[in-house]
Amino acid sequence: MRSAPLSGLLPLLLGLRLLLGGGAAAQYSSDLCNWKGSGLTHESHRKDVEQVYLRCSEGSIEWMYPTGALIVNLRPNISPASYKHLTVCIKPFKDSAGANIYLEKTGELKLLVRDGERSPSRVYCFGYDQGGLFVEATPQQDISRKITGFQYELMSKGIAADLHTASAPCRPCSDTEVLLAVCTSDFVIRGSIQNVTNEAEEQESIIHVGVNKLYRQKSKVFQLTGESGNWRGQIKTLLECGVKPGDGDFLFTGRMHFGEARLGCAPRFKDFQRMYKEAKDKGLNPCEIGPD
Secondary structure, X not given: OOEOOOOOOHHHHHHHHHHHHOOOOOOOOOOOOEEEEEHHHOOOOOOOEEEEEEOOOEEEEEEEOOOOEEEEEEOOOOOHHHHHHEEEEEEEOOOOOOEXXXXXXXXXXXXXXXXXXXXXXXXXXXXXXXXXXXXXEOOOOOOOOOEEEEEEEEEEHHXXXXXXXXXXXXXXXXXXXXXHHHHHOOEEEEEEEEEEEEEOOOOEEEEEEEEEEEEEEOOOOOEEOOOXXXXXXXXXXXXXXXXXXXXXXEEEEEEEEOOEEEEOOOOEHHHHHHHHHHHHHOOOOOOOOOOO
């Protein structure tokens, strides 16, 4: 990411300090996961900077008719000493437009997402200690159709590294990694690959899974279908992994990321049974799960 010129942005930051110092009431939401606001509340001749406070590990920002700027303060309900271990990820809405998104730290701004950048599945991540989010509206002749929006997630740096290391979803997991994944993943299921849909534009594959046994799921991604009474769901992975439909059962594990199931370790089920039994016989399995 490159540093952005400060000529047009410093007045906004100085305006924020004057606004707060003068005792004016800045509009903000506290102890909320999501914020939705409108630039039409600003007077046309002022370039207001508005503070937004959010206290959840995930949520969204939706800014209609953007004018001026927003400073987004993510303050999760954990000890501040733990902030340094967090990674922040944002995923712009598909049609997000009308503002640039920057990282801001001690007056230095680095461009994160340029207005008009079109990458439907692109996710931008940075360390919590790298700075906060500064969202600046870009000059527009007509703001009537502009909405700047994105989802955000906070997670531990280890989980973020797994999700965003390009080779991680394609590399076969070791026995130790599989056994740990069973204990720590957001979902763990035994199932088969019914079909695979490839999305070339987003460079992703959608794995359509038929579920034979549901061990755990954080969100209701896998659900009973009305017609057959079977459990089904979808898991996403990188297109380059080359997943194809095939016979046999797998143990699917993974993480939830922006409301979607992302594939982690996925050994064939008979291989999982073997490694689980070997670890259990040696007293080395990190958690109990019925492998049958």
